[in-house]
Amino acid sequence: MNNADAVLSKNKNDLDESKVIVFLGRTGSGKTSLFNLLSNSNQPLGNSVSSRTKKFFYKKFHDVTYIDTIGFRDTENENDHKLKVVLFLKEIRNGFDIIFYCIRMDVFTSDEANLFSEVYETVLTRKAYDNSCLLITFYTRPDIDEVNTLDSAERQRLLDEFRCNNRYSEILDYFENRIFFIDIKQEEDLNNYSFGSTKYIQYKALNDMIFERKQIVYKHLNQFIEYFFPERFDCENMKTMRDIIYRNDELEQQLNELRDIVSDVANERATTNFYDILRFMPITNMFIDVFGMS
Ligand SMILES: Nc1nc2c(ncn2[C@@H]2O[C@H](COP(=O)(O)OP(=O)(O)OP(=O)(O)O)[C@@H](O)[C@H]2O)c(=O)[nH]1
Ligand SMILES: [Mg+2]
Incomplete structure (x- = not known):
């Protein structure tokens, strides 16, 4: 474990002053990747199949405290997991400001929609909608800057495309201006290839593209974090165990x-x-x- 990162339970007082952001979502939806990007951390990433993050972590960076959580529906049964999340969130004594709820674009299925509603209905309550932002990860198309720019034609077209999927239209209408499209694929380790080889050159080009897309995501999310100031969510609002x-x-x-x-x-x-x-x-x-x- 990195010294700068700490298991949350060690000192919750650190969370009192800064803006607090919590990442939620299914295992492999990109929570830790986003946590690393925004909080300048280096937590290990998962393989999208088995659950990687086993503990809640937090890190304060530029006056914002980011909290990485364990993914929904990992190896444990669902109910057990929800209880863990409730117990954990309730311990954030002063509540939190923003929930970044991650959903993978390539598994934007009814199952995901059900999990999303269930988490809000049975754990957080709908009041938490006011503090939430939907992050659609694994976005692969080239227009990542445009689709994250409010009022752009590309964004409207993409949202309309999503709206055709009825299961999501209600969520999309509600979150309209609080939806971001994310691509933060992990960079390839160039040390694995001999300098100047074809593979090295190919992966270097790929890494440059990944880096550029990450910067775009970073820019849009930071703008959002700066301007989005909902009333703090009091964890006492959550459903009890x-x-x-x-x-x-x-x-x-x-x-x-x-x-x-x-x-x-x-x-x-x-x-x-x-x-x-x-x-x-x-x-x-x-x-x-x-x-x-x-
Ligand atoms: N292409 C692409 N890959 C991503 C994206 N987000 C995450 N990944 C990859 O998906 C895998 C899982 O990402 P994590 O960030 O560990 O996901 P997580 O939600 O923290 O997973 P758990 O800790 O298991 O709950 C890693 O290999 C990441 O590199 C994305 O937006 N685009
Ligand atoms: Mg994780």
Whole structure:
């Protein structure tokens, strides 16, 4: 771990004064790449398949604190993950200012749209829309500067193209001026090629293009960060862990069953054996969390 970056839980007081930006999104959607670009960091990137970032990181740079998060729907089950995000976000004592929600352009599917709505409905609440900005990553077309320029014809054309996809029209209408198209592909390590070889020259040209596109993204996002000042999102607005857990019928049923078993054991009417209780181990931690929280 880089010294300048730190696991957030070590000192949350650092977050009190600066503007706070949180990256959210599915595993492999480019959160850490953006975090690195904007906060001048060098956190390891993932391979888009398995989850890379396992901890929440933050770094303050130019009076803005950037927070990188673990990706949605990684190896753990979804509910568990959401609980982790809630617990974590709730610990940002003074709330946060901007959420950069990342979605890969090449997987702009209904599944992604559902995940997006679910995160806002069940975790953050819709109030967080006011603080959010949609980052559509893996944008490959050449007109990356134009599509990020508000009111440009290219941007309108692209947004109309997206609007044809009904699942997103509501989101696009809402975020209209808070959508950015991002391409921050990782540069090739030229040290792997002998200087002056054909491969070296090819990759050098590719790296120059990647660098140029990164600079464009950097320029637009920094302009946005500078001018976008929503009212700070108070983490107390988020759904509680209890809300999230009880939304899931299966878990609710399991919790009821567990309560019955515990009550049988307590009243010495136990008809169940040890293995019945072990069966509930994965949710026991959540159970403790729920009742330990309030
Ligand atoms: N071409 C392209 N590649 C990208 C872009 N954003 C990220 N990548 C690549 O996608 C892979 C995953 O990127 P990360 O930034 O690690 O994604 P993440 O959202 O932090 O992933 P987790 O930490 O697993 O949740 C890396 O190989 C990046 O180089 C982009 O906008 N364009
Ligand atoms: Mg990451």
